[in-house]
C-alpha cells in the first residue's frame with residue numbers, strides 16, 4: 001500500500017524569460033500590469049527552461065523526497081512530453097504504474113512567461129481534461145493519504161473519489177482549482193465533512209464560503225463547522241498562513257526566501273508539505289482528532305519551508321525539499337501564534 005497517492009494534473013511546463021516584453025498597466029490583473037504582445041510581429045526570448053508541473057506531479061515529488069512511498073496519478077498523452085514527465089517522475093522514485101495515457105489528446109502543456117518572479121501562465125489542459133474514474137484502478141491506489149487537486153473537466157471525479165476514500169478510510173487532502181470552486185461549490189461544501197485537510201488561498205476561501213476574506217472570522221467559522229474533524233489551511237502568499245483544527249487557530253509568516261525566483265508551485269509545495277508533516281506525526285483518517293498542537297506546528301513548518309524553497313527555484317518541483325534539507329538549521333524555527341477558538 002502507498003503512503004500517499006497524488007491525483008490530479010500532470011503538465012509539461014515551458015518557462016520563457018519574458019523580462020524584455022513591454023508592459024502596460026491593467027487594473028483587471030492581480031499585478032495591475034499586463035504584457036503587450038505585438039500581433040503580427042516577433043519577440044525574441046533570451047532563455048527557455050523545460051520542466052514538469054501540475055498539482056499531482058508537484059505533490060508526489062514532495063512525498064517522495066520526504067521519503068514516503070508515493071504514487072502520481074493523472075492522465076498524460078501518448079507523446080514525447082508524456083514520456084518525459086514519466087521519466088522525470090521515475091527519477092524522483094515516484095510510482096507511475098497507474099498513470100493513464102490518452103490515445104487522443106496530448107499531454108497538458110503550460111507556457112510560463114516570466115518576469116521578476118511573477119508570471120503569466122498559458123495553460124492547455126489536454127489529456128488531463130479527459131481524466132475520469134474509468135482511468136483508475138482504485139484498489140491499487142489505496143493509501144494512508146490521497147492528495148486531490150483536479151483541474152478542468154476532471155473535477156467530475158471529485159465526488160466518486162471522496163466517496164471511495166471515505167469507504168476505505170483514506171485521509172484526503174484537497175486543494176480545489178478555481179474552476180472547481182466556481183462550478184462545484186456546493187459539492188465541495190458538502191464533501192468537507194469527509195476531508196482531512198483543506199488547503200485554500202484567501203481568494204479561494206472567500207469564493208467557497210461566499211464571504212469576503214476581510215471577515216476572516218466568519219470565513220473560518222463557516223468552514224470549521226463543515227470541515228470538522230478535518231484541518232483547514234488558508235494561505236496568503238508571502239504573508240503566510242492561517243490554520244484551524246477546530247480547537248485552535250494557528251498563524252504563521254514564512255521563512256524569508258533568499259531570492260524570489262518563481263512562485264509557481266508555492267501552493268502545491270505548501271499543501272503537500274503539510275501532508276508530509278502530518279504523515280511524520282502518523283496522523284491518518286482514523287486518528288485525525290488526535291493531531292496535537294505540536295503536530296500542526298510541525299506540519300506548518302515543513303509546509304512553509306517547502307514553499308519557500310520552491311519559490312527560490314525556477315519550476316514547481318526543483319526546490320522541493322528532501323527530508324534532510326527540511327530539517328536543516330535554516331528551516332528549524334518558524335514562529336506560530338496559537339489561539340484557542
Ligand SMILES: Nc1ncnc2c1ncn2[C@@H]1O[C@H](COP(=O)(O)OP(=O)(O)OP(=O)(O)O)[C@@H](O)[C@H]1O
Pocket residue numbers: 200201202234235236237238239240241253254255256257260263264265266267268270303304307308311
Ligand atoms: N514569496 C514567498 N516567500 C515565502 N513563502 C511563500 C512565498 N509565496 C508563498 N509562500 C508560501 O507558500 C504558501 C502558499 O502560497 P500562496 O498563498 O501563494 O498559494 P496559492 O495562491 O495557492 O499559489 P499557487 O499559485 O501555487 O496555487 C504561503 O502560505 C507561504 O507559506
Ligand SMILES: [Mg+2]
Pocket residue numbers: 175201267268
Ligand atoms: Mg493554489
